[in-house]
C-alpha cells in the first residue's frame with residue numbers, strides 16, 4: 685500500500701514525498717514534531733497534540749503557516765485518503781530549506797508534513813508480563829540548554845539513551861536529570877505506584893508533557909486514585925509497588941524490572957492493570 689503524504693497543502697505519493705537536502709530540519713534538527721494515534725477513525729486528543737506542537741514551535745520561534753483547525757482538517761483528510769482507521773500520524777514542521785549556516789532567517793518557508801501510516805505495536809506479551817528497563821548513564825537534556833518540553837527534531841539525547849538500553853537488552857531506558865532525579869524514558873513517561881498512590885515526575889524535572897501522561901492523570905483522578913507529581917529518585921523506583929510507562933505508541937505498559945531489580949512482586953500490579961483497562965476504554969469506546 686503506497687500511502688499519500690501531505691506536504692504544505694498537497695498530497696504526494698510516498699515515493700515522491702521529499703524535502704530538500706538544504707532543509708534545516710535535516711541539516712540542524714531545526715524543527716518540531718508530533719506523534720499521534722487514531723482509533724477507529726478518530727484522532728486521539730487532537731487538540732492536546734496540536735497545542736503541544738504550537739508550543740514547541742513557539743519555543744523555537746518557528747511560525748507554523750497554518751491555523752490549528754486547518755492542520756487538523758489536513759490530518760483528517762490524509763487519514764481518509766489513505767483509508768486509515770487505526771494508525772499513526774506523524775506531523776513534522778521544519779524550518780525549511782536554507783543556506784549552509786545556522787541562521788534560520790536564511791530559510792524559506794517552513795515545511796509542514798503529515799505522514800499517516802500503520803502503527804508498530806509492542807508485542808501483546810509485554811502488556812501481560814511487563815517490561816524490563818534499565819537506567820542509562822545518558823542524562824536527559826538540561827532544561828536550560830534544550831527544554832525536554834520541546835518535541836524537537838533533535839532527538840539525539842533520546843537516541844543515545846535508547847542505544848544504551850538496547851545494548852543492555854532493554855527496549856526502553858530510563859533517564860535521570862542533571863540532579864539525579866528520574867525524568868522519563870526515551871519515548872515514554874514513567875509512573876510509580878506506592879501505597880495506593882500514583883507518583884510521576886513533575887514537568888520541571890525536565891520531561892515531555894506527554895499527552896498519554898495527561899490522559900492517565902485524568903483517568904486516575906476519576907478513579908479516585910490519589911496522584912502526586914513529585915521529584916523522584918531511583919530509590920523511589922526500586923521501592924515502588926508498581927511501575928508503568930505511558931506514550932502514544934506504548935499506551936500504558938507495565939514495567940516489572942528496573943536495573944535487574946524486580947518492582948513490587950515482579951508482576952504487573954492491580955492499579956497498572958486497572959489503568960490499562962481504563963485507557964483502553966477511553967481510546968476504543
Ligand code: PXG
Pocket residue numbers: 719720842868869870871872873892893894895896897930931932933
Ligand atoms: N517522552 C518523550 C521523550 C517522548 O518522545 C513521550 C514522553 C510520551 O508522550 P505522548 O504525548 O506520546 O504520550 C514521548 C512521545 C516514536 C514515537 O516514533 C515517540 C513518541 C510518541 C510517538 C511515537 O518513537 N514519543
